[in-house]
Amino acid sequence: MIEAIRTALIVGCVLAALFFTLVSTAGVLRLPDIYTRAHTASQADTLGAGFGLAAVALSLGWETATVKTVLLLFFIFITNPTAAHAISRAADEQGIEPWRPDDDRSDLRLYRDSQENGHIADGGISADTAGDEERQPPEDGGTNR
């Protein structure tokens, strides 16, 4: 009986982990600009990893390896938001404009405009991937809703 409950819990946790990671993947692919993507990257993903590692811990039971799982979770909870913060801070520092709902530009357009407005300083080694019109991947508008 206990075994069955545990198995059910494990399956539930794995499913939840998959769900939240799916959300974060969808977010990273769908959302319109770097700031909004950073949201999902740090948070939905943190919860996804949380459930996933919870499932691992459950299946291990009382073991030293379980403590490792808890440590993994602890580190992910600390480092992931920091990474998101660092990334969005870099974007902000570089002057990439945040997207607004009344803005119908694609993220690429937004990024290029930020550059053209001189917000991205000269001499930067920022990724200037936005120069080539005819060679853009066709999915260019995919992130634009």
Added chain:
Amino acid sequence: MSTVFPETGDLVTDVFLVGAALFVLLAVALLYRAVKGPSTQDRVLAVNVLGTNTVVVLAFLGVGLGESSLLDIALVYALLNFLMAVAISKFTVERGGVL
């Protein structure tokens, strides 16, 4: 070297292996953002999410394959994964100036 985990039953092992497989597929989907960008920050973000996924995949494979040492590898990523984001932050902020 490698301790085999206590018996958890075939179902659970399968669940973890399937989970790992799906996580890998999600990681492949994330590559779109990592390759396309447009900005460097977008790419780093995608790779950061990939890093978190890697931790989970390694933990899942650890249980699924019965190899506890994979958790140690996951620990390395959990500890060091944010380094690149921090580095990119410093890198773009100072353009190699203060770095």
Added chain:
Amino acid sequence: MISVVEIGLFVFVVTTALATVLLRDVLAAVVVFAAYSLGMAIFYAFLLAPDVAMTEAAIGAGVTTLLMLLTLARTVHKNKGRFWQRPNVPGLVVMGALLVVLLATVGEFPEVGAASQEALAWWNPAVTQHYIENAYDQTGVTNAVTAVLAGYRGFDTFGEATVVFAAGIAILIVLNREVFTGE
């Protein structure tokens, strides 16, 4: 199930590798290369080579990307232009030929984990067999990789360590200054 993981990882690694080569923007290539390293680490782990996976993790997550970024900070110029690099045709031909040769050998491998006499002989030549049979007794360690690296092949490792040291020092000298002037 296992095959799904394998196929997914294969697609992942090949995509990242191709993107690393083909992306015009060097910074982007460095970042994508970090993703490649993640995929390889899972691959190694999946093939139950935790030592190699650990190396990939420690070096890939911690060191190479940062060193490459720093190098970029010193060298790269503004990079206007195309998204994809135009592939170099002669290079592509050579690489394709190499790929064909390598793939031709794949068919000769025995199955992973095969225990037939033939397979054992194939990947366990006498030296390997000796290590596998005697490493634990002779060295008293439980990680055979360490036994081989530091014990049986101590000379090699010593040479490697010296090479790493020499290479490091040489780079330090070429890149010059401060370190030795104690600044």
Added chain:
Amino acid sequence: MSDNSILVPVSESTTLRQTVEYATRLAPAEDGPGRVRFIYLHPPEAAGDRQQADSSGDGEPTNGDTPELLNRVCVWAREDSDELSESITIETSQIGRDQYLFGPEDIAEALDAETEEHGIGRIVLDPEYDPGIGVPSLRPLQVELRRVCDVDVEEAPVTAPARRSPIEFGGTALQTGAIFGVSFLFYQTLAGTFELFDLVTGTVSATMVAVGLSQITLSRNPTAGSIFTLLRALVYLPYLLWEIVKTNVQVSAAILHPRLPIDPRMTRITPMVWGGLPLTILANSITLTPGTMTVRVEGRSLKVHTLLPASRDGLFDGGLERGVRFVFFGRSAMRIPSLRERRSYEILNPATDGIEESSSPENRQPQGGAGE
């Protein structure tokens, strides 16, 4: 503006004595008596008790409220000037009691105001000056000062062991002990077996970590108060977790919704939270909570990106802010009004049709990120 009046910001440091001597020697000039003005900045944490906001420490070095440090500096300066048999005027002042100084920008501006008010001609910086804002701040402060002030800024050439970095080996016994304990426990957890080998190597590693990093990890000594803070943090943690799960569902629903009903805005909030660590905890909590993400910490204000109107409301209602105040300042601090009631928030890029009102009086930058 005469070159022989010098402003010296002082703080506890090993090179303070030499800095004072240098400034005192520098001050005398041909055209009249030199003047040295020592200035003490109250760190943001200490500024919390600002009931007696009498920051008029001007010219009254023996004022009962004067920090002990300033008195000591005055004594030193007199000694030096006696030795030189030059007459110099020694003044002291304090800032930061009636205002919160966060970050090098604030301090540089405060110092600039001081130089203008008192006709100071140059600023001498102690190479180990640390205004206590919790970040390595001397280099940024120097740059800020050069930007803001039109007076000379120089670093006192002290001959003490050049420890220009804020990082050093070793720490107090308590710091070292705490890090040692954590490191040792972590090591044993990894090892899993309490064999002699693990105990010995664990001790060796933990010692190395403690000696190497104790100063990095704990910037100040843990006190009895930290224990209560820790206990209160244990109360805060479940609340935070609940918030994370709750808002995560909201955000997930928005992301998976086919029409992607998001309304991202960059906002700036100025929470009533003082000091480096509490602010960092608040910033991290905001980032951890889905829908809100700290983009920047600028002095005391946080630039926060919000994804949904609901998450914005949650942020402005200030639940997290209250929680952090509870953790660090106790139950009484929870009664401070929320961000919304204080109206100390603003939306940096409001919608063009003006549905959202931008309410803060200090509307510094209309476009988020554009002017950085």
Added chain:
Amino acid sequence: MSSADQSAYVESAVIMTTVRIVSPFSLTYGLFLLFHGADSPGGSFQGGAIIGATILMIAFAFGIDATRDWLQNRIVVALSAGGVVMFAIVGLVPLAFGGSFLEHSFFHDEWGIKTKWGLEAIEVAGVGPIVAGIVVGLFFLIAAGSKPTDSGAGAVDDDD
């Protein structure tokens, strides 16, 4: 970003706090791998790399110059050079007493020291410090060249 009226760069408090918390753990983990090369995956190379990465982490949060002042170059070079020397010494000791170079079983046969400790000594005192030292040294050196004064980019004169 390097124009004169640009605000000074302030290290992000959030990043710094995270590094404060994570660095003791990652350093401990690096040392753990170093010491446990004989009986768990990983070993000196990986441990050394993680130790190096910890230093890099601190350098990113606290500023590279500050870290360089803290961890003087002398220490870094001493680490890597000392690693090679220690490796050689471990190998030479059996040679000095009539064995052959790097003959670990010699310790066991002559003095009853387990062969394992010979391997451990090489791992801990030899390879690990070399790797850590070279990683940190390379990092410092490459970073050194990218000061604004070198690239000619900066009016931020003495910022690191």
